[in-house]
Amino acid sequence: MARDAVDRVLAERGHAAERSRRAEMAALGVAAVLHLGVVAVAFGLAHFKPHQEPIEFISAQIVPAQALGVEKPRKRAEAPPAPTPEPPEPAAEPAPEPEPEPPAPEPVKPAAKPVPPPVPTGPLPRPKGWNDPLPTAPAAVPAKPTAPAPAKPTPPTPPAAKPPTPAKPGNSGGAPGPGAEAAKGTEAGPRGSAAGTAAGTSPFGDRIASIDPDFTYGYYIEQLLRQIDAKWTPPQAGTNIRTIVRFRILRRGDIDQLDVAESSGLNAFDLAALRAVQNASPFPPLPASYRNPTLNVTLIVR
Amino acid sequence: MTTRRFAALSLPLLALLGSALIRAQSPTSPPPSQPTAATPAPPSQPSEVTLELSRNQKAKIRLAIPKYAATGFTGAEGSAAGAELESTVRRDLDFSGYFEIQGPEQLSGLTLTGDLLRDRDVYRSTGNEVLLAGDLREDQGKVVFEGRLFDLKSGQSILAKRYRGSFATARRIGHTFADEVIRYLTGGAGFALSEIAYVSERGKIKEIWLMDYDGGNPRPLTGHRSTSMSPAWNLAGDGVAYTSFVNGPPGVYFAEVASGKKRPLVTSGSLNISPSFAPDGGRLAFSRSVGGNIEIFSSDTGGGNLRRLTQSAAIDTNPAWSPKGGTIAFTSSRAGNPQIYLMDEEGASQRRLTFEGSYNDGASWSPDGAEVAYATRRDGRFQIAVTNVVAQETRVLTSGPGENESPTFSPDGRKIAFTSRRSGTKQIYVIDAADGANVRQLTTAGSNDMADWSRPK
Numbered sequence: 046m047a048r049d050a051v052d053r054v055l056a057e058r059g060h061a062a063e064r065s066r067r068a069e070m071a072a073l074g075v076a077a078v079l080h081l082g083v084v085a086v087a088f089g090l091a092h093f094k095p096h097q098e099p100i101e102f103i104s105a106q107i108v109p110a111q112a113l114g115v116e117k118p119r120k121r122a123e124a125p126p127a128p129t130p131e132p133p134e135p136a137a138e139p140a141p142e143p144e145p146e147p148p149a150p151e152p153v154k155p156a157a158k159p160v161p162p163p164v165p166t167g168p169l170p171r172p173k174g175w176n177d178p179l180p181t182a183p184a185a186v187p188a189k190p191t192a193p194a195p196a197k198p199t200p201p202t203p204p205a206a207k208p209p210t211p212a213k214p215g216n217s218g219g220a221p222g223p224g225a226e227a228a229k230g231t232e233a234g235p236r237g238s239a240a241g242t243a244a245g246t247s248p249f250g251d252r253i254a255s256i257d258p259d260f261t262y263g264y265y266i267e268q269l270l271r272q273i274d275a276k277w278t279p280p281q282a283g284t285n286i287r288t289i290v291r292f293r294i295l296r297r298g299d300i301d302q303l304d305v306a307e308s309s310g311l312n313a314f315d316l317a318a319l320r321a322v323q324n325a326s327p328f329p330p331l332p333a334s335y336r337n338p339t340l341n342v343t344l345i346v347r
Numbered sequence: 348m349t350t351r352r353f354a355a356l357s358l359p360l361l362a363l364l365g366s367a368l369i370r371a372q373s374p375t376s377p378p379p380s381q382p383t384a385a386t387p388a389p390p391s392q393p394s395e396v397t398l399e400l401s402r403n404q405k406a407k408i409r410l411a412i413p414k415y416a417a418t419g420f421t422g423a424e425g426s427a428a429g430a431e432l433e434s435t436v437r438r439d440l441d442f443s444g445y446f447e448i449q450g451p452e453q454l455s456g457l458t459l460t461g462d463l464l465r466d467r468d469v470y471r472s473t474g475n476e477v478l479l480a481g482d483l484r485e486d487q488g489k490v491v492f493e494g495r496l497f498d499l500k501s502g503q504s505i506l507a508k509r510y511r512g513s514f515a516t517a518r519r520i521g522h523t524f525a526d527e528v529i530r531y532l533t534g535g536a537g538f539a540l541s542e543i544a545y546v547s548e549r550g551k552i553k554e555i556w557l558m559d560y561d562g563g564n565p566r567p568l569t570g571h572r573s574t575s576m577s578p579a580w581n582l583a584g585d586g587v588a589y590t591s592f593v594n595g596p597p598g599v600y601f602a603e604v605a606s607g608k609k610r611p612l613v614t615s616g617s618l619n620i621s622p623s624f625a626p627d628g629g630r631l632a633f634s635r636s637v638g639g640n641i642e643i644f645s646s647d648t649g650g651g652n653l654r655r656l657t658q659s660a661a662i663d664t665n666p667a668w669s670p671k672g673g674t675i676a677f678t679s680s681r682a683g684n685p686q687i688y689l690m691d692e693e694g695a696s697q698r699r700l701t702f703e704g705s706y707n708d709g710a711s712w713s714p715d716g717a718e719v720a721y722a723t724r725r726d727g728r729f730q731i732a733v734t735n736v737v738a739q740e741t742r743v744l745t746s747g748p749g750e751n752e753s754p755t756f757s758p759d760g761r762k763i764a765f766t767s768r769r770s771g772t773k774q775i776y777v778i779d780a781a782d783g784a785n786v787r788q789l790t791t792a793g794s795n796d797m798a799d800w801s802r803p804k
Binding site (some may be wrong): 099100267269273333334336337342 | 398401406474532534
């Protein structure tokens with residue numbers, strides 16, 4: 046810290062004077078120093094080496110929820126109880142991945158997605174299970190279409206080429222194959238499109254995650270509340286007071302559209318609630334297997 | 348008949364296709380999301396969640412980390428790399444303070460089948476929220492690591508990452524993944540890849556050294572075989588400025604981290620010490636001797652465009668440029684004893700920040716620029732204190748003997764590294780910036796001092 050810079054300097058100058066006295070020893074010292082220097086350099090080089098050594102970031106796939114025994118069907122069972130017999134509009138095809146991952150003809154085991162009531166859409170050119178959940182992604186973009194969704198204006202074209210589940214060929218492993226669909230939000234490193242090559246198939250399974258339109262990630266909700274609670278300092282107010290705030294979480298965890306949905310009637314209380322959310326952000330990035338680009342949160346604060 | 352049925356079915360299909368195309372062609376058409384609204388409505392509005400803020404959140408994320416699967420390791424070197432990677436991730440996450448971790452030891456009481464599908468509820472039974480599953484493999488002389496996070500409530504995957512590198516990169520892979528886990532679970536930036544520059548004295552020679560943030564991988568940056576001190580990272584994190592006596596009078600030098608190349612920055616005059624970079628990297632503040640007194644100057648990084656910032660008869664030294672620019676903290680004895688002061692980048696608006704303690708020195712900014720840490724003498728002993736520059740509230744983080752000094756904030760602002768003599772020799776320790784808890788010793792060999800933590804990247 047150079048707590049006393051001047052003292053140090055003076056001390057060093059003393060050293061210097063002493064050094065001149067020992068000048069005759071220097072010659073001897075030089076040899077030793079040179080040797081040590083060589084060793085030090087070699088030592089240093091060895092240590093610096095790792096800096097240059099690359100780590101490959103290989104894209105990995107998201108494991109299907111089923112692999113963990115998630116009874117997804119239950120949730121959806123109540124949902125599509127009225128499966129309109131009419132073929133789900135081809136527009137459902139937009140299924141544009143929120144991320145611009147071009148080389149991802151998602152190979153998916155059609156059967157993998159357990160959409161309970163197999164809609165009697167006999168000749169549908171594609172297995173419903175696969176396409177079904179995806180459309181929710183863009184649909185989820187509430188009100189305000191965010192950049193990511195429209196950024197992919199190609200949706201209409203696929204219908205023609207709409208190949209029933211492009212069973213990606215040339216994949217390693219016997220499994221359906223690792224989609225190039227990497228864990229998203231992995232801006233961290235160069236996304237190796239050479240996914241399953243060297244690294245082989247994933248020991249956790251190679252199917253793409255099924256997509257859950259409902260937000261069931263327990264850890265995320267806990268963390269969200271944890272972060273907000275840490276910033277929440279209720280102003281002096283009577284009991285039985287509550288405000289409802291709404292905001293939207295974007296893929297990377299930052300928020301927008303923060304607003305009061307239902308005022309407490311007390312301006313200070315409303316503002317404190319808004320401030321708590323604002324100060325608590327950014328939140329964690331949305332989970333990789335959650336396909337919607339955003340998450341709308343309604344938060345009741347008492 | 349079959350053809351008729353087919354025709355009947357395909358007609359509406361075609362119509363829909365057509366309409367979709369038309370809609371898509373129309374420039375004013377709504378975004379592609381619109382048409383899907385017509386499909387069987389999703390259960391509830393997806394991506395909607397309603398929550399109530401409750402007061403009794405568990406403070407930490409409860410994370411289960413069973414032993415990684417390891418396959419294909421042919422030699423001891425690979426196995427050791429795998430083991431190091433695994434322990435690095437564990438230590439990083441532990442140290443971050445965000446998690447309550449149940450590792451293989453704590454999980455040993457559970458009846459696990461090794462099948463994630465069956466074990467989900469078992470992990471949850473001891474309170475875990477998230478599962479970290481790791482898989483290590485050796486592949487053509489390299490280590491391949493795949494790390495995954497699962498939400499145990501929904502069973503959904505949170506994150507999946509795969510890395511591949513030589514055995515020597517095992518630590519770095521571990522650090523990289525740990526940062527990723529922290530980012531995905533907390534939204535905060537990890538700092539497991541950050542580094543600490545410091546002064547290591549070995550055999551009466553003081554060199555600048557670097558180490559990983561956790562004390563691992565210590566290595567010398569300079570080899571002047573002289574006295575070098577006061578390392579200060581540049582903002583890019585690729586170089587360190589420092590003071591050295593290598594050419595006689597103390598001057599400010601710079602060393603590139605990757606190449607080890609050094610060059611003088613400011614060596615004119617009789618004394619230039621204690622450098623600190625401006626956040627834009629274009630300027631440097633340092634102490635310089637003028638007519639026997641030490642004042643604070645700034646210059647461009649080549650030493651040109653010299654500007655004098657302080658004008659007191661007392662000693663003004665140890666400048667620390669605020670991370671967002673605009674302010675420089677420094678030590679001055681103008682009030683009779685050393686205290687921390689603030690001024691703007693031109694030397695204007697000089698004001699005193701610290702009033703408690705008879706000797707305050709060695710200011711270091713928190714990354715958000717809200718706080719300054721420094722060494723303060725209380726009851727005859729040096730301790731680490733932190734003062735908020737706006738509210739001017741101070742907290743003292745250490746106590747007892749040991750001469751605690753030279754603090755520096757971690758890139759995320761949640762930790763402080765500092766020097767202490769509590770073990771007999773000067774060594775570098777880390778504590779929580781909030782309350783001084785979770786003490787961890789980083790160095791053991793030689794005498795080590797003046798840590799400077801690399802800036803957030």
